[in-house]
Amino acid sequence: xxxxxxxxxxxxxxxxxxxxxxxxxxxxxxxxxxxxxxxxxxxxxxxxxxxxxxxxxxxxxxxxxxxxxxxxxxxxxxxxxxxxxxxxxxxxxxxxxxxxxxxxxxxxxxxxxxxxxxxxxxxxxxxxxxxxxxxxxxxxxxxx
Amino acid sequence: xxxxxxxxxxxxxxxxxxxxxxxxxxxxxxxxxxxxxxxxxxxxxxxxxxxxxxxxxxxxxxxxxxxxxxxxxxxxxxxxxxxxxxxxxxxxxxxxxxxxxxxxxxxxxxxxxxxxxxxxxxxxxxxxxxxxxxxxxxxxxxxx
DNA sequence: CAATAATTGAAATTGATTATCATGTTCTCT
DNA sequence: AGAGAACATGATAATCAATTTCAATTATTG
Numbered sequence: 001x002x003x004x005x006x007x008x009x010x011x012x013x014x015x016x017x018x019x020x021x022x023x024x025x026x027x028x029x030x031x032x033x034x035x036x037x038x039x040x041x042x043x044x045x046x047x048x049x050x051x052x053x054x055x056x057x058x059x060x061x062x063x064x065x066x067x068x069x070x071x072x073x074x075x076x077x078x079x080x081x082x083x084x085x086x087x088x089x090x091x092x093x094x095x096x097x098x099x100x101x102x103x104x105x106x107x108x109x110x111x112x113x114x115x116x117x118x119x120x121x122x123x124x125x126x127x128x129x130x131x132x133x134x135x136x137x138x139x140x141x142x143x144x
Numbered sequence: 145x146x147x148x149x150x151x152x153x154x155x156x157x158x159x160x161x162x163x164x165x166x167x168x169x170x171x172x173x174x175x176x177x178x179x180x181x182x183x184x185x186x187x188x189x190x191x192x193x194x195x196x197x198x199x200x201x202x203x204x205x206x207x208x209x210x211x212x213x214x215x216x217x218x219x220x221x222x223x224x225x226x227x228x229x230x231x232x233x234x235x236x237x238x239x240x241x242x243x244x245x246x247x248x249x250x251x252x253x254x255x256x257x258x259x260x261x262x263x264x265x266x267x268x269x270x271x272x273x274x275x276x277x278x279x280x281x282x283x284x285x286x287x288x
Numbered sequence: 289c290a291a292t293a294a295t296t297g298a299a300a301t302t303g304a305t306t307a308t309c310a311t312g313t314t315c316t317c318t
Numbered sequence: 319a320g321a322g323a324a325c326a327t328g329a330t331a332a333t334c335a336a337t338t339t340c341a342a343t344t345a346t347t348g
Binding site: 075076078079096098099105107109111112115116119120123124125126127128129130131132133134135136137138139142 | 217219220223240242243249251253255256259260263264267268269270271272273274275276277278279280281282283286
Binding site: 059 | 304313
């Protein structure tokens with residue numbers, strides 16, 4: 001699935017930026033990753049397939065991916081490290097987070113989104129994006 | 145409204161910790177603050193009424209307030225600094241955030257909460273807490 | 289009031305992220 | 319293809335928020 005790499009390259013060309021081996025490496029590995037990944041983790045993962053790419057470049061590329069609308073940064077409570085995920089999966093999904101074991105489940109609920117729109121309108125807002133996190137105990141932690 | 149100070153003192157006594165002038169100062173100023181405040185901002189505010197209280201102590205006291213269930217820490221996207229708010233207002237309210245001017249409006253929507261419970265149950269979770277943020281443009285930024 | 293244990297503030301430390309800078313690469317134009 | 323200009327890279331240093339350390343101080347308890 002090189003469509004996203006193509007999207008990135010189009011964005012770069014558009015901005016007068018350059019297509020490099022490192023950017024492609026980081027982007028490729030990132031797009032092959034499901035769920036959330038931190039810059040540090042991505043750096044390690046990239047290093048396995050494409051050694052010699054610096055952590056700094058990983059940070060910089062993730063920033064570009066955000067600007068290009070291909071990645072999304074999230075910050076979970078109490079977590080000092082930011083995590084990234086692909087923008088397409090980031091869109092319209094929310095998180096259930098177990099406060100004991102840290103397990104994170106992603107879900108979608110169109111009805112909630114409809115209500116969000118309504119609330120926003122009531123306050124004169126137009127919604128572009130949202131983030132919802134439910135904190136609680138997962139079934140295994142509750143019975144344990 | 146010294147009830148909360150009393151709550152804090154009860155918590156401290158319970159844990160074998162001490163009631164100090166500094167803790168009371170930080171707590172008092174924090175409880176008199178509406179909305180969100182960062183540790184740094186709170187430090188400045190405290191320093192005006194009670195000079196000589198260190199930033200470290202503000203951080204430590206906020207941590208205690210969290211443990212005592214009297215404060216809640218939040219982390220908004222893209223914001224490196226965590227912010228705190230009183231637990232009573234933190235409970236069951238959500239945020240509308242303008243992506244241009246940064247304005248934050250708080251709201252409640254019981255229906256959304258009901259749906260959250262249902263979704264969680266579907267995944268075997270019991271909800272203890274939640275966080276929801278809607279990002280968009282406020283009315284003035286949209287027309288500007 | 290004395291002994292004990294917790295607290296304080298300043299400074300040092302950590303961990304994540306960003307800036308700097310000399311060197312290397314890509315793109316554009318011919 | 320080649321040269322020049324502009325951008326990118328990676329190592330290191332710097333920054334920023336938050337935490338830890340530690341010697342000196344203070345609250346509690348008996």
